[in-house]
Amino acid sequence: MAMEGTVVRRVIPSDNSCLFNAVGYVMDHDKHRAPELRQVIAATVASDPKKYNEVFLGKPNVDYCSWILNSEKWGGAIELSILSAYYGREIAAYDIQTTRCDLYGQENGYKERVMLIYDGLHYDALALSPFDNAPEEFDQTIFTINSDRTIGHAEGLALNLVKDSHRKLLHFRKRSYTDTANFTLRCGVCQIGVIGQKEAVEHAQATGHVNFQEYK
Known part of the structure; x- marks a missing residue:
């Protein structure tokens, strides 16, 4: 059962591995999982060259595996799909620029979900905190999916945060x-x-x- 509280954005360092470290935080409360998760993705792709072919990856399978292990390279939809399957949880990625939510793993009937926030270049983690300025150790980042495929109160709080960030971004640009x-x-x-x-x-x-x- 989700705690009462507020959804907060946990900032991940901007080091080209923000997607992997954001996933590491929401899944394992660890912001330094990028090297291991890159290895997971490379191994998954290498193990199924028929599924992960050149058309799907945009480059030959073997080239992709070398590419994703480079800490300077960014991740995206392919990597989030693989990590969703690896952890057996849905990953909701909220886009600040459009307020759209891209949901990875929803076709697999997983019972839990985690949330990320994305601004077009950078990923951060979303967490439910029991009160303002609470230490990260109190964060809840894994949420049970209800029968209606929502995660209840936390989902509404997350969307409010995304919409607020979207408004601030538009104000800043205009x-x-x-x-x-x-x-x-x-x-x-x-x-x-x-x-x-x-x-x-x-x-x-x-x-x-x-x-x-x-x-x-």
């Missing part, structure tokens, strides 16, 4: 500045200062942080 090259902003999440629209956009894309305040 806001006009008199001097877009030289105005100074501070990130409201990590307090890092940036100069100009270009740096602000790069920071938002790298971290998912879209709450900026202008300062002199």
